[in-house]
Amino acid sequence: MTFGYGIDAVDRTPTLREGLTRRVGKGRVHDLRPLQGVIVTIRLRHGLQAYYRFTHGLSCEVAMSFSVYEITVPAMLHGLRVHDDYLDHAQRLERSRGLAPGEVLQAALAPDMLSFGKQSSISCNKVEAHMSKLMQRDLPAPVEPAMTYPALKGRLLETRGFLQAIEPNMLNSAQTHTYDIKPTIAHGWYGGDDYIRHLVIPDFFFHVAIAHAILRHLGAQVGKRDYLGNLSQQSGGYS
Structure with missing residues (x-):
């Protein structure tokens, strides 16, 4: 399952977890457990995209798509x-x-x-x-x-x-x-x-x-x- 969120470079935060906690779409997320196994697509500048897949313990596997x-x-x-x-x-x-x-x-x-x-x-x-x-x-x-x-x-x-x-x-x-x-x-x-x-x-x-x-x-x-x-x-x- 893949969700695309319009997050601006993860709000320039040190970690994706912190960025998603503070800003996902228009809402706020305080419990990230439902994200386990979810792929989050983050749209960056010039057509770049970052793909984050949440694994067990909410660690992230990261891949980048360059334009x-x-x-x-x-x-x-x-x-x-x-x-x-x-x-x-x-x-x-x-x-x-x-x-x-x-x-x-x-x-x-x-x-x-x-x-x-x-x-x-x-x-x-x-x-x-x-x-x-x-x-x-x-x-x-x-x-x-x-x-x-x-x-x-x-x-x-x-x-x-x-x-x-x-x-x-x-x-x-x-x-x-x-x-x-x-x-x-x-x-x-x-x-x-x-x-x-x-x-x-x-x-x-x-x-x-x-x-x-x-x-x-x-x-x-x-x-x-x-x-x-x-x-x-x-x-x-x-x-």
Whole structure:
């Protein structure tokens, strides 16, 4: 048996039990024993849902349901900020090593791999392509910015604007579609969940990781903290 209650993030209380005691729908609950075996669905922001199943002793088993928006847009915005930071690291490395301006942008891990500058620009193209596909829009033409720091930073800024203009409801049906993926990376038809989990997110962060590896290989002082970027802990896990 499942009941759905419109509880705002469990009223931001330390425990679900306390939150339900103080607020369930419009009433008040003082005896939670009838909830044993019940699944409570809590609606959060941007289409997220939390599922709590009360077991013996009123302990809780918790599962989360994330929306496509929450899985993609915040993560990509975060990754683009990391790319922007890496461009700053690259400039500092050039100055400290006496390298020609833009020399790091041309560096690659292997002859058949994209350069550091291209890792940044292709990430932007991947964001626009993947998100347009998820929104059932025509794919935009890839952008090829000049391999200069101002041009690459401008492209990152433009792509962040593209992501920030996406509303959660624009992605509501993304999981229900199938996607025709063309070579070279993969090919065939993918369901929405598989496309997002196994291609969209890994494909995007591959280029962030390679940019990191190039900087590290050249001797830049970057580590895991730089790759993870500016992490912030929000009260209750939601804002």
